[in-house]
Amino acid sequence: MNLLYSEEQRLLADSAREFLAARSPVTRQRALRDEHSELGFDATLWQDAVALGWSAIPFPENLGGLDFGCMGLGPIFESIGSNLSASPLLSSVVLCGSLLHVQGNAQQQDQWLSAAISGERRLALALDERSRHSPAQVALQAVPNANGYSLSGHKYFVIDGVGADGYLVAAQAAQGISLFLVPADAPGLVVSALPLIDSRNHAQLRLDQVQVGPDALLGEIGAAGPALMTALDRGRVCVAAEMLGMAEKLFNMTLDYLKTRVQFEVAIGSFQSLQHRAAQLFVELALARSAVMAGLAALDDTSLSEVERQRLASLAKWKAGLMALNVANEAVQMHGGIGVTDELDVGLYLKRIRVAQASLGDADYHCERYASLASAHA
Numbered sequence: 001m002n003l004l005y006s007e008e009q010r011l012l013a014d015s016a017r018e019f020l021a022a023r024s025p026v027t028r029q030r031a032l033r034d035e036h037s038e039l040g041f042d043a044t045l046w047q048d049a050v051a052l053g054w055s056a057i058p059f060p061e062n063l064g065g066l067d068f069g070c071m072g073l074g075p076i077f078e079s080i081g082s083n084l085s086a087s088p089l090l091s092s093v094v095l096c097g098s099l100l101h102v103q104g105n106a107q108q109q110d111q112w113l114s115a116a117i118s119g120e121r122r123l124a125l126a127l128d129e130r131s132r133h134s135p136a137q138v139a140l141q142a143v144p145n146a147n148g149y150s151l152s153g154h155k156y157f158v159i160d161g162v163g164a165d166g167y168l169v170a171a172q173a174a175q176g177i178s179l180f181l182v183p184a185d186a187p188g189l190v191v192s193a194l195p196l197i198d199s200r201n202h203a204q205l206r207l208d209q210v211q212v213g214p215d216a217l218l219g220e221i222g223a224a225g226p227a228l229m230t231a232l233d234r235g236r237v238c239v240a241a242e243m244l245g246m247a248e249k250l251f252n253m254t255l256d257y258l259k260t261r262v263q264f265e266v267a268i269g270s271f272q273s274l275q276h277r278a279a280q281l282f283v284e285l286a287l288a289r290s291a292v293m294a295g296l297a298a299l300d301d302t303s304l305s306e307v308e309r310q311r312l313a314s315l316a317k318w319k320a321g322l323m324a325l326n327v328a329n330e331a332v333q334m335h336g337g338i339g340v341t342d343e344l345d346v347g348l349y350l351k352r353i354r355v356a357q358a359s360l361g362d363a364d365y366h367c368e369r370y371a372s373l374a375s376a377h378a
Contacts, residue, residue, distance in 0.1 A: 138171065152209050251331070
């Protein structure tokens with residue numbers, strides 16, 4: 001397993017870094033927050049990212065993709081994290097795009113996946129129904145009828161759900177989880193914003209007897225579990241890469257502050273206790289990078305078993321989440337009182353890390369999942 005980016009992936013990283021630094025710095029995220037942007041991201045910037053090929057990276061060429069694999073998403077999400085950039089890349093491409101790729105039929109791929117890759121349409125995954133991520137516990141019901149299925153229930157924490165053109169809704173049907181394509185204008189569907197501390201686009205959905213035809217079903221009825229887990233693991237590793245990018249930027253910001261902040265007529269970076277804490281963060285960053293790179297590589301490694309891929313995905317999300325929280329907390333502590341003010345960017349990173357750490361499963365969820373998968377593997 002290769003834990004280093006290839007030359008092509010490093011070029012992609014350089015391109016993403018330059019593009020986002022110029023077009024979507026942290027000041028842009030501040031502006032979106034202060035403007036109370038409904039979308040939570042810059043639609044023009046997203047179209048420019050699509051033109052760069054970001055939305056096509058993980059998909060095969062016959063579907064309009066670039067066939068770079070999931071590993072190619074790593075440097076993009078690291079740069080997204082470093083700049084606190086907001087985009088629907090995770091929701092529309094990684095999560096929903098993966099589900100359409102793995103589970104969708106030719107007509108669904110032609111109608112929805114091609115449009116997602118080209119940026120013409122945007123999709124969001126409606127899965128969670130509780131305060132914590134629990135993909136196996138889906139209560140929303142899909143009741144079969146003469147015209148297809150009737151969907152009723154609630155969904156929460158739908159990433160980039162406001163303004164989406166359609167939703168992939170997880171529902172209980174035939175004693176299993178099924179996925180349905182629901183257009184945003186479907187009668188009985190109510191979408192409302194769900195404000196979180198990172199000021200990004202999150203939504204809650206209420207479905208009251210939403211009628212969909214049989215062509216809205218992805219794959220076989222009640223058999224969406226494996227495809228859903230594949231897409232979620234891709235999303236989890238991408239979020240881990242985003243947290244790695246945020247943590248590295250916070251760490252470098254904190255090092256610069258330690259070198260320039262003077263107290264008792266010396267730079268506070270000369271204090272041994274702060275040096276030890278910074279050194280520990282450096283080690284944690286290195287360990288987390290290894291876990292994230294292993295997770296990215298595993299997503300494309302067909303020689304691995306499905307259980308091993310799932311374990312490495314959970315390891316990456318767990319390690320990156322704990323590390324990023326620790327780096328963010330230490331950054332606030334080392335900056336002192338100013339670290340919790342809105343004047344500095346530190347607080348913006350802390351808030352985004354808090355949400356990203358809980359997204360698609362927090363540290364407790366992935367620790368338990370890793371242990372259960374290890375038992376099953378043994």
